[in-house]
Every structure is written in C-alpha cells, then in structure tokens.
Amino acid sequence: MINSFSSYFEIFAGLNLGYATIRGFREAANSELFGLKKKYSQLDEQIDILVDKVNVATGENSNGQTNLERLNLFKKEFDTKKDGLEEKIKKIIELGIDFQMLFFITCIFCFFILILGGFESYFEGKINSIKI
Amino acid sequence: MTNLKQYEESVKNLASKGEDFNFPNSDPKHATIVTSTILNISKEVQFYIKNFDGSIADNILEEIGDKRPRFIDSLSYFLAIGNKIQIVIEEPNNNSSNNKISEFYTFLKEEVENSKPNLEIKLASSTFKENIREGLKLETKSSDFFFMVGDDKSFRINFDRKQGKSVCNFNSPKIAKRLSMNFNKGFASCSKFVFND
Numbered sequence: 135m136i137n138s139f140s141s142y143f144e145i146f147a148g149l150n151l152g153y154a155t156i157r158g159f160r161e162a163a164n165s166e167l168f169g170l171k172k173k174y175s176q177l178d179e180q181i182d183i184l185v186d187k188v189n190v191a192t193g194e195n196s197n198g199q200t201n202l203e204r205l206n207l208f209k210k211e212f213d214t215k216k217d218g219l220e221e222k223i224k225k226i227i228e229l230g231i232d233f234q235m236l237f238f239i240t241c242i243f244c245f246f247i248l249i250l251g252g253f254e255s256y257f258e259g260k261i262n263s264i265k266i
Numbered sequence: 267m268t269n270l271k272q273y274e275e276s277v278k279n280l281a282s283k284g285e286d287f288n289f290p291n292s293d294p295k296h297a298t299i300v301t302s303t304i305l306n307i308s309k310e311v312q313f314y315i316k317n318f319d320g321s322i323a324d325n326i327l328e329e330i331g332d333k334r335p336r337f338i339d340s341l342s343y344f345l346a347i348g349n350k351i352q353i354v355i356e357e358p359n360n361n362s363s364n365n366k367i368s369e370f371y372t373f374l375k376e377e378v379e380n381s382k383p384n385l386e387i388k389l390a391s392s393t394f395k396e397n398i399r400e401g402l403k404l405e406t407k408s409s410d411f412f413f414m415v416g417d418d419k420s421f422r423i424n425f426d427r428k429q430g431k432s433v434c435n436f437n438s439p440k441i442a443k444r445l446s447m448n449f450n451k452g453f454a455s456c457s458k459f460v461f462n463d
Binding site: 182185194 | 269272273275276277279280283285287289290291292293296
C-alpha cells in the first residue's frame with residue numbers, strides 16, 4: 135500500500151530535505167512562495183522615494199533656505215520605516231527558521247514512511263513466498 | 267554627482283512614480299528642472315506667467331551638462347509631438363533681461379509664426395485675473411501668483427516671484443484641477459497676445 139506512493143514520498147522527502155539544508159534552494163523557494171523578493175523590492179522602493187523626497191525638499195539649501203524642520207520630519211518618517219523594515223526582516227527570518235525545522239521533520243517522516251514501505255515490500259515478498 | 271544632478275534625478279523619480287508630495291522650488295535653476303519635468307510628463311499644460319523675461323526658461327544648466335536652455339528644449343519637444351499648451355501672460359512688454367530679448371520670447375514668437383495649433387498665447391484680462399484671485403480664494407495680497415499645471419495633476423505655483431516662494435507637486439489632482447478650472451474659466455476672456463517685431 136505504502137509502496138504505491140513511494141515515488142511521491144521520495145520526491146516530497148527530497149524537496150523537504152532541499153528546503154531544510156540548502157540555503158539557496160530555501161531562499162529561492164521563499165521568494166517564490168511568499169513573494170519575499172517583491173516585498174523587499176517594494177520596501178527598497180519606498181526608501182528610495184523617501185530619499186528623493188528629502189532631496190527635493192532640501193535640495194535648495196545652498197541658497198540659504200533652511201529646511202531643517204522638514205529634514206527632521208523626514209528623518210522621523212525614515213526611522214519609523216526602517217524600524218518597520220527591521221521588524222519585517224526579523225519575522226521573515228523567524229518564519230524561515232520555523233519552516234526549516236518543519237521541513238526537516240517532514241523529511242525525516244517521509245524517510246520513515248519509505249523505510250516502512252521497504253519493510254512492507256519485504257514482508258509482502260515473504261508472505262507471497264509462503265503462499266507459493 | 268553634483269547637487270543639481272541629484273536633484274534632477276530625484277525630481278524625475280518622483281514625477282515618474284507619481285508621488286503626491288509638496289516641495290519648495292525657489293531657485294531659478296531648480297525651477298527650470300521642475301517646469302521642464304512637468305512638460306515632459308504632461309500632454310496638456312496651462313501656464314500662467316508674469317512675463318517672457320526668460321528668468322526660468324532661458325537657464326542653461328551647465329553644471330549638469332546642458333548646452334541649451336532646458337525648458338525651451340522640453341517645450342520644443344512637447345510641441346513637436348503634438349501636446350497642447352495654453353499660456354497666459356500678465357506683462358506683455360517685459361520680454362528681456364539685461365536689455366537682451368529672451369530666448370524664450372524668440373522661441374515662442376517663431377512657434378507662433380509657424381502657426382502651431384497646439385500653442386495658444388493670450389494676454390491676461392482683468393476677468394482672468396479676478397477669476398484666478400477669487401476662484402482660488404487667494405489670501406495673499408501679493409500680485410505675484412503664477413502657476414503651471416500639467417494634465418490636471420502636476421503643478422508649480424509661484425507665490426512671490428521676488429522672494430521666489432514656490433511649491434510643486436507631481437500628483438495632486440485636487441489642487442491642479444482647481445488651478446486649471448479657474449485658468450480655463452477666464453481663458454476665453456483673454457485676448458490673443460501679439461508679438462512685437
């Protein structure tokens with residue numbers, strides 16, 4: 135019975151093992167599965183926009199215009215966004231570690247199933263030989 | 267990268283991303299960058315201007331490698347690709363700086379002589395001025411209130427020309443629509459501007 139699905143278990147075990155042990159594979163999977171790349175680029179873009187805003191708001195300072203208040207306002211906004219970004223990265227890393235463990239356990243479970251399948255086919259062979 | 271180059275990059279980025287952000291724009295060179303950018307991102311522009319002295323339009327931004335007035339180049343391309351601009355001028359006789367006829371004036375004159383249908387230049391009537399003042403509920407007593415609006419979205423408003431108090435935004439439809447609506451209301455009452463020989 136188990137052996138009917140053993141090739142699926144093999145693939146599943148491979149994928150899980152890959153996710154749990156290969157960093158590149160995990161990062162690629164994370165990017166695809168959870169859209170991390172997109173989230174990162176969105177955050178990058180937001181920071182770029184913020185920098186552009188600071189630049190245009192204070193770009194004329196050489197002419198004697200003091201935009202210190204504006205700059206401080208932006209700095210505050212920038213810090214808030216930076217904090218938010220750090221929090222998000224932290225969560226992503228934690229999520230990655232949790233998944234890493236989960237996938238590793240799943241992989242071990244799959245190996246057990248495969249071993250069980252091996253036993254099953256061994257005993258099935260024995261039973262069949264008794265019948266003969 | 268020079269400061270002006272960085273400023274130009276930031277202005278371009280904010281314009282292309284359509285950021286709703288008000289920022290000051292007083293210095294003539296910085297104003298040249300912003301007004302040219304409005305022309306570059308718009309298809310229809312309304313321009314209420316004090317005179318043709320070329321204080322902004324004639325600027326050559328040599329610091330960032332320009333060899334010709336950027337605004338005139340942008341306007342030339344703007345007209346060449348069929349975009350539409352309506353200009354209302356307040357002072358008809360002031361078209362020079364340092365006793366030299368501005369390039370802006372000369373350029374517009376040539377364009378009008380070439381009968382560009384997408385360029386309309388008119389002289390501000392009293393109705394037009396009243397419309398602007400009352401329609402926009404201007405609290406300032408300064409007569410220096412001029413603006414440029416692009417596609418009912420982006421704008422540059424000049425509050426005080428002498429002190430160079432200005433504000434810009436590349437995506438503020440609410441204010442831009444108000445400006446353009448009041449501009450259009452009084453536009454019909456303005457007479458055609460005649461260029462001197």
